[in-house]
Amino acid sequence: MPTADTEARNLTTFLQTGQTLAGTLELNRALARVLETLGRHHGMVRSFVSLLDAESNELRIVASHGLDETAVRRVTYKIGEGITGRVVQSGKPIVVPQVSREPLFLDRLAVRKKSLKRQELTFVCVPIVVNRKPLGALGVDIKYTPERDYERVTGFLSIIAAMIAQAIKVDHLIEADRRRLLDENIHLKQELRERYDFSHIIGNSNPLRQVYEQVTQVARTNTTVLLRGESGTGKELIAHAVHYNSLRAHKPFVKVSCAALPETLIESELFGYERGAFTGAHSRKKGRFELADGGTLFLDEIGDLNMSTQIKLLRVLQEREFERLGGTETIKINVRLVAATNRDLEQAMSAGQFREDLYYRLNVFTIFMPPLRERKSDVLLLADHFLEKFSREHNKNVKRISTPAIDMLASYHWPGNVRELENIIERAVLLCETGVIHGHHLPPTLQTAERSGTITRLSLDAAVQAYESDLIQDALKTTRGNRKRAAQLLDTTERILGYKVKKYGIECHRFRA
Ligand SMILES: Nc1ncnc2c1ncn2[C@@H]1O[C@H](COP(=O)(O)OP(=O)(O)OP(=O)(O)O)[C@@H](O)[C@H]1O
């Protein structure tokens, strides 16, 4: 019968084991501590945990107590080999009451021969089972006494083994997660780099080429860059290009949008805070300046920054150091600054909304992003690029843009710049069912633009006619102006087609080239 004493001791051990295993992310060290407890409180002379190595499929001792560490590292067992190997093979515990009498005992560690002369030992080995698969074993040597209740010992060790199994399971999950995140991170970084090298910035108009040239000039320096230009012209894209073409490309690119954050939040966002700096500051938080260390900090919408933060920012730019909110430690920064705004900073300055000194600090190397209407030759390149992108994204087979639709895109003035074009093409791809984008897939603002403001709203009749004209021009394009084949394509007669060609004033010879 177990005494109340042993029961209490077992419970204490279970509790300690649970705490030890849960209390650390370093599994092997935790296992060693558990084995030590077994030695100290339960008279286990020696003990070890061996686990299957995923690659070699051999059993390797990962933690031990009372054994020579260097010897331990060398010893491996195959599944089915020796007592430990058999336990893992069968998933069942094995008890060897008297080790000296057991021929199966391999004693690779060669420790028992010596001690057996002095003291007979009992060896108990229980499997460690994870997801119903034995992944290892817990083995212990205890002093042999004839009256020992082996079932109780096995039961006790099985519980410890089950706790170890649970810890291994968690460890595997964490490891798998870590690996997945690592893979994902490498992949994402690669993708980012590819996305923002120049090849992903579309356009070869002169104004845009000048921008490329400026980026190349400035990227490899540490100079502060100010990006200006209307909304949607690609300032953020260029900010990325500056970073990914710089020597800091492998360090972080961190963005702060000064407009999206309320005034009170922006400072803790930029500079971080110490624990207790204000209500709700439960722990220290690093600011974006610190997170961007060694890399680039992109301050977007800088024209919207409030006055008090402007002063603090100015100080950081001048002295290259700052303190966290509620902190006294001075933090040095090594950060390249890129700022962007679509606001008229000069006007904001004269209205007293933007500090002059900050303006001069930022205005070291300014790149002006040209509006899309001033680089019409980029419109079609961009339209084709977005067509391909969104066809792929939405799994649609849209191949090209019809001539009338191209005319509409070309004559529009693009107040929302590239972003507007991007949205319009995405919408057209979604609406398109035929593989070709036609005029009627474009929003009404463009339709009226093409008709130079004479029609404010398209009637059903006008829309149908425009569509019909589009289809015919398209068919003629495919057949290079051959009316007969165009009529076949459209499932109509040459006579009807001829009539419509005349009605819409389509010039067939245009398609013969
Ligand atoms: N030259 C370009 N090639 C490809 N895509 C572009 C180009 N210029 C802009 N874009 C795309 O247009 C969209 C708007 O660009 P971006 O966000 O960089 O504009 P922005 O100048 O920062 O505008 P805002 O001032 O409104 O923030 C983005 O999706 C961007 O990828």
Ligand SMILES: [Mg+2]
């Ligand atoms: Mg932007």
